[in-house]
Amino acid sequence: MRDLDKALADIFAIRSQIAAGTAFRGYGPAAVAATGGLALLTALAQHFLLDDPTAQPLIFFAMWMVTAAVSAALIWIEMQARSRRHHSGLADAMVYQAIEQFLPMGAAGALLAVLLGKFAPETLWMLPGLWQILVSLGVFASARSLPRTVTLGGAWYFVTGFACLLLASQSHALSPWTMGAPFVIGQLLMAAILHFASGGSDAED
Numbered sequence: 001m002r003d004l005d006k007a008l009a010d011i012f013a014i015r016s017q018i019a020a021g022t023a024f025r026g027y028g029p030a031a032v033a034a035t036g037g038l039a040l041l042t043a044l045a046q047h048f049l050l051d052d053p054t055a056q057p058l059i060f061f062a063m064w065m066v067t068a069a070v071s072a073a074l075i076w077i078e079m080q081a082r083s084r085r086h087h088s089g090l091a092d093a094m095v096y097q098a099i100e101q102f103l104p105m106g107a108a109g110a111l112l113a114v115l116l117g118k119f120a121p122e123t124l125w126m127l128p129g130l131w132q133i134l135v136s137l138g139v140f141a142s143a144r145s146l147p148r149t150v151t152l153g154g155a156w157y158f159v160t161g162f163a164c165l166l167l168a169s170q171s172h173a174l175s176p177w178t179m180g181a182p183f184v185i186g187q188l189l190m191a192a193i194l195h196f197a198s199g200g201s202d203a204e205d
Contacts, residue, residue: 027098027146029195031078035071036187042067043180053174057124060174061113072106097145105138125172128179132161135186147197153190157182 042063046053053060083095109131116123139154160182168178 027075027194028078028082029191029198031074032187032194033191034074036184036191038067038071038074039180039183039187043176043184046176046180050176053176054125054172057117057121057174060176061117061124061127064179065113098142101142101145102138105134105141109134122172125168125174126165128174129161129163129165129168131179132157132164132182132186134161136161139190147193149193149197150190153186153193156186156189160186 046060046063050056050060079095079098112130112134113127116127136154136157139150139157143151143154164178164182168174
């Protein structure tokens with residue numbers, strides 16, 4: 001029984017090593033671009049429905065959290081299908097690796113929101129910028145298994161995160177566009193990078 005357990009553990013380790021050295025093709029340009037569209041819709045909805053987002057931080061951030069959850073679901077659904085097509089037997093290991101790279105960023109973003117909202121609500125103006133910086137770190141962490149040009153997307157979120165912190169530091173105000181504009185442009189940029197990296201061949205998959 002011990003020999004069987006050791007053999008299974010060795011197989012798992014080998015599969016993980018192979019997955020770590022294989023370019024991940026599970027992220028689809030269509031789903032990533034769709035998340036940019038969701039960010040635009042959310043920003044527009046807040047622009048017209050929230051007279052003063054700073055006075056309604058719970059609603060403001062709840063809408064963005066819902067948008068993030070729906071976006072993650074879209075990417076997850078397409079990632080599962082594409083991984084099975086492109087990676088066959090390695091699909092599960094590749095998906096696990098992709099989740100592992102982004103999970104710390106997602107957990108840190110959620111915990112930051114809870115921490116600031118509960119213990120320092122006067123600092124919530126920093127959250128949009130901090131979220132963008134965390135996304136940039138998630139993109140950089142994933143760059144080893146994605147096309148090298150995705151670092152442009154990571155750089156975009158890194159720069160916009162600090163730019164949003166700088167702008168918001170003047171008024172401590174929340175704005176739909178400090179979240180919306182960076183994520184709309186950033187997600188469309190990421191979608192374009194994935195599309196051209198695959199040679200625009202998604203239609204053949």
